[in-house]
Amino acid sequence: MPMTTSSSILQPQSFHPVFETSITADGFDNCSLNLLYTLPPIVFIDAYELANRADAYTFQYAGPPSSSNLELPVAAVAKEDASVLLSTPWATSDSSRVVELPFHVRYGPATDDEQTFVETPLSWPDVFFACPSGSDTSALPPMPASLSAPFASMSIFPVHPPPDAVPEEIIRTPVGTTADVARVELGTAVVVIASFFFLVRVARRTVRRLNSGNRVLTAREE
Known part of the structure; x- marks a missing residue:
């Protein structure tokens, strides 16, 4: 069975997409499967979510x-x-695996045109097996030194996508337009001011009610 990998993004138009990657391979007993993702600034992960x-x-x-x-x-x-590196053991019985990376998208700046979505390309992850040191090995994909250190004495076997694949996905993120900024700011100011006066009114009613109760209690004691 040839080694291969492919990826797609679930819910690419939401603020909470999922990167789904399929891997097919045989003969990597006692090895680890690794996926290296490169994330642009508009994308981030939640460490607590991944810890789960x-x-x-x-x-x-x-x-x-x-x-x-x-x-x-x-x-x-x-x-x-x-950069995010996912690692998981590859069992003797494994011939395929699906790995999911949930991630999140930040709010983008407002645009000057009528386009209400901004498109961001995301490269497929670099997929590779890391095995106990042997005679055959390939170079690690480029990554920060803090991520590459554990593989210093390992044999590396990359898993490539099909030759005809385009190893990139597009996420479409909703954004505001600068033409709406003034209306949004005005609406926000109105809500804040109205909320302030509402709280003042509630506070005054509460004070009057407490004062009225104190006067009744004082009259009874007399």
Whole structure:
């Protein structure tokens, strides 16, 4: 059976897509299957979410510090890619595997045109087996040193996509338009001011009710 891999993205138009990768291979007993993802700034992972998948794989992350902040919009993070490495044992009985990486998309900046989606290309992960050192080996795919260190004494066997495949997926993220910014800001201001006056009104009613109760209690004591 030839080694091969292919990928797709589930829910590519949402803020919470899933990268799904299929791997087919034989004869890699006592080896680990590894998938290296390169994520642009608009994309991030949730470390706690991946930790819940410990039964499926372990993960390592390398990227600029700001890219781990889940709340920042894309304009506030460093313009550098991040790397995620997933690793899982390859059992003797395995001949195929499907690996899923859930990820999330940041809010993008408003656009000047009428386009309400921004398209971002995502490369398929680099897939490779790491086995106990032997005579045959290939080079590791490019990755940060913090991720490559564990493979220093391992034999590497890359798994390639089919020759006719285009190893890239597109996610489409909803964005606002600059023409709507003024209306959104005005609406937000109105809601904030209305909420403030509502809270003031509730607080005054509460104070009057408490004062009224205190006067009744004082009258009874007299």
